Amino acid sequence: xxxxxxxxxxxxxxxxxxxxxxxxxxxxxxxxxxxxxxxxxxxxxxxxxxxxxxxxxxxxxxxxxxxxxxxxxxxxxxxxxxxxxxxxxxxxxxxxxxxxxxxxxxxxxxxxxxxxxxxxxxxxxxxxxxxxxxxxxxxxxxxxxxxxxxxxxxxxxxxxxxxxxxxxxxxxxxxxxxxxxxxxxxxxxxxxxxxxxxxxxxxxxxxxxxxxxxxxxxxxxxxxxxxxxxxxxxxxxxxxxxxxxxxxxxxxxxxxxxxxxxxxxxxxxxxxxxxxxxxxxxxxxxxxxxxxxxxxxxxxxxxxxxxxxxxxxxxxxxxxxxxxxxxxxxxxxxxxxxxxxxxxxxxxxxxxxxxxxxxxxxxx
Numbered sequence: 001x002x003x004x005x006x007x008x009x010x011x012x013x014x015x016x017x018x019x020x021x022x023x024x025x026x027x028x029x030x031x032x033x034x035x036x037x038x039x040x041x042x043x044x045x046x047x048x049x050x051x052x053x054x055x056x057x058x059x060x061x062x063x064x065x066x067x068x069x070x071x072x073x074x075x076x077x078x079x080x081x082x083x084x085x086x087x088x089x090x091x092x093x094x095x096x097x098x099x100x101x102x103x104x105x106x107x108x109x110x111x112x113x114x115x116x117x118x119x120x121x122x123x124x125x126x127x128x129x130x131x132x133x134x135x136x137x138x139x140x141x142x143x144x145x146x147x148x149x150x151x152x153x154x155x156x157x158x159x160x161x162x163x164x165x166x167x168x169x170x171x172x173x174x175x176x177x178x179x180x181x182x183x184x185x186x187x188x189x190x191x192x193x194x195x196x197x198x199x200x201x202x203x204x205x206x207x208x209x210x211x212x213x214x215x216x217x218x219x220x221x222x223x224x225x226x227x228x229x230x231x232x233x234x235x236x237x238x239x240x241x242x243x244x245x246x247x248x249x250x251x252x253x254x255x256x257x258x259x260x261x262x263x264x265x266x267x268x269x270x271x272x273x274x275x276x277x278x279x280x281x282x283x284x285x286x287x288x289x290x291x292x293x294x295x296x297x298x299x300x301x302x303x304x305x306x307x308x309x310x311x312x313x314x315x316x317x318x319x320x321x322x323x324x325x326x327x328x329x330x331x332x333x334x335x336x337x338x339x340x341x342x343x344x345x346x347x348x349x350x351x352x353x354x355x356x357x358x359x360x361x362x363x364x
Contacts, residue, residue: 235249
């Protein structure tokens with residue numbers, strides 16, 4: 001628990017405030033950090049005595065020879081969870097430093113406790129992410145997953161649903177972001193973690209789909225208030241643990257095919273696009289080219305707006321800042337060039353599918 005890195009940090013922070021040399025010794029009495037780097041890795045016999053007795057040791061000027069040339073000062077046991085894990089030595093006149101020695105000891109123990117808690121949080125978070133990785137594999141091991149869930153205090157219960165959060169640039173630390181999500185969801189029934197630098201996952205269990213949406217919208221509101229842009233994609237609800245990976249894949253598809261202006265996208269909204277994406281590439285290109293090859297970009301753009309406005313001419317004309325008659329003229333031109341009438345529901349479906357495929361195809 002008392003590592004050399006922690007010891008160096010304690011020495012650095014304490015010496016700045018006290019302007020005195022500090023030594024930190026491990027459970028063997030070896031100096032692992034010191035203001036005097038020449039002393040590192042040397043045995044400290046005063047510390048060995050503290051470790052043996054469990055009591056503070058004061059070394060005066062007259063006592064220094066007794067402790068193999070140790071400098072005057074005080075040596076105090078460092079305790080963690082009722083065990084002595086090391087010793088802190090403060091060099092100087094014992095009478096002068098005695099009054100703040102206990103304070104230094106307390107601060108040292110607090111720093112070690114904080115380091116321990118941070119390590120525990122990081123360990124738990126890594127285990128959460130490992131469990132989620134396990135749930136996404138075809139050959140997942142239910143018993144191993146169950147053991148790991150027990151270690152992190154989570155009990156997953158159907159139904160399950162996965163969300164993927166895509167973050168814009170932000171200033172928050174990883175744990176600060178995670179805490180915002182933890183505060184909104186039940187920690188005992190939810191897994192939250194990072195997929196990469198700008199993407200998080202959230203796996204909810206025993207939570208109705210509408211409640212997930214409400215909670216997610218609340219988180220979106222909090223993050224937007226902090227100036228963080230984000231998009232959230234959610235997969236379908238599944239009732240078998242082995243199907244969690246399908247919900248995850250659907251959440252990724254929601255982000256991929258959802259409107260870039262939307263902050264919350266469900267798989268149901270983009271399911272048709274996702275199904276189209278699974279078709280043979282040659283078949284997709286052939287279909288889209290056959291329908292749209294005679295249309296200039298201006299008319300394709302018009303169709304996109306027209307479909308986005310649910311075939312409403314008045315609303316679409318207003319959205320595009322053009323006269324209603326101009327829009328009607330463009331719609332007629334589409335029919336002339338393609339043979340499909342955008343105002344006929346069946347023809348409109350064909351045109352819409354062709355446009356969606358065009359949007360999916362790589363840009364030349």
